[in-house]
Amino acid sequence: MPKQTETAAQPRLPGRKAQAARNDGLILDAARAVFLDDPTAPIAAVAERAGVGISALYRRYPSKEVLLRTLCHEGLRRFNAEADAALEDSDGWRGFAGFLERVVEADVHSLTVKLAGAFTPDDSMLPDVVHSGEAVAELVRRAHASGRLRADFDAQDVGLLLEACAAVTMPDPVRTAELRQRVLALLIDGMTAEGDLPGPPPAVGEFAWRWQRRP
Known part of the structure; x- marks a missing residue:
């Protein structure tokens, strides 16, 4: 079997980083749906729709303002x-x-x-x-x-x-x-x-x- 070159290898994120990336995608998708429906909705509604804990959301986005800015x-x-x-x-x-x-x-x-x-x-x-x-x-x-x-x-x-x-x-x-x-x-x-x-x-x-x- 030919040896795989480094350029052909597909890098993988470590477990925690991969999970964080998945959570981030879920949060942004949920934020888009929630805030397009109601821009005044609380950030807790985003966590609920994304299926992540509120603490996990706040670790990535410390405030609703940061989340809105990131989304836009x-x-x-x-x-x-x-x-x-x-x-x-x-x-x-x-x-x-x-x-x-x-x-x-x-x-x-x-x-x-x-x-x-x-x-x-x-x-x-x-x-x-x-x-x-x-x-x-x-x-x-x-x-x-x-x-x-x-x-x-x-x-x-x-x-x-x-x-x-x-x-x-x-x-x-x-x-x-x-x-x-x-x-x-x-x-x-x-x-x-x-x-x-x-x-x-x-x-x-x-x-x-x-x-x-x-x-």
């Missing part, structure tokens, strides 16, 4: 990962439209809509915030260069599209996902239409007010 930061990282993947596409329009479809499917914008103002963002999020703005601006630039995207569509309009899709909610999550993609398809068709859009696009930073901590 994870959503931002997912957004950036989809944007970066779209930038790998040589077709500017296909990359842009595919990015929108995947971000709506991942439902990362619901975190912004529901949780903005529930915690105070810190400097650790700033590089990813900057990166998201730059990546979206480049995707929109490439979509314009393709000749498919209407000339008066601005990079800041992407937020409006995602807000519109996130606003669609139904009791059945499968139906919610279907209707959001339907709305997005209609909006994408509108992005290729001729004519003038009413009013100016959102200004850079115009939505930043929502991240101010609510009393």
Whole structure:
């Protein structure tokens, strides 16, 4: 039998670290479900849904604010990962439209809509915030260069599209996902239409007010 090389070997986390990683995934999944349903819910509701002890949750997330910040930061990282993947596409329009479809499917914008103002963002999020703005601006630039995207569509309009899709909610999550993609398809068709859009696009930073901590 040939000797296995070190590069081929699959490293495994030690038992306690593996369990901690599993718990962390359970906690974040539970937090997303709990806080999207009710941003005012207590952190104990997250522990109960995740099936972990409250002490285990507090060891990882010492406060609800830290948990909310982590949850939104994870959503931002997912957004950036989809944007970066779209930038790998040589077709500017296909990359842009595919990015929108995947971000709506991942439902990362619901975190912004529901949780903005529930915690105070810190400097650790700033590089990813900057990166998201730059990546979206480049995707929109490439979509314009393709000749498919209407000339008066601005990079800041992407937020409006995602807000519109996130606003669609139904009791059945499968139906919610279907209707959001339907709305997005209609909006994408509108992005290729001729004519003038009413009013100016959102200004850079115009939505930043929502991240101010609510009393």
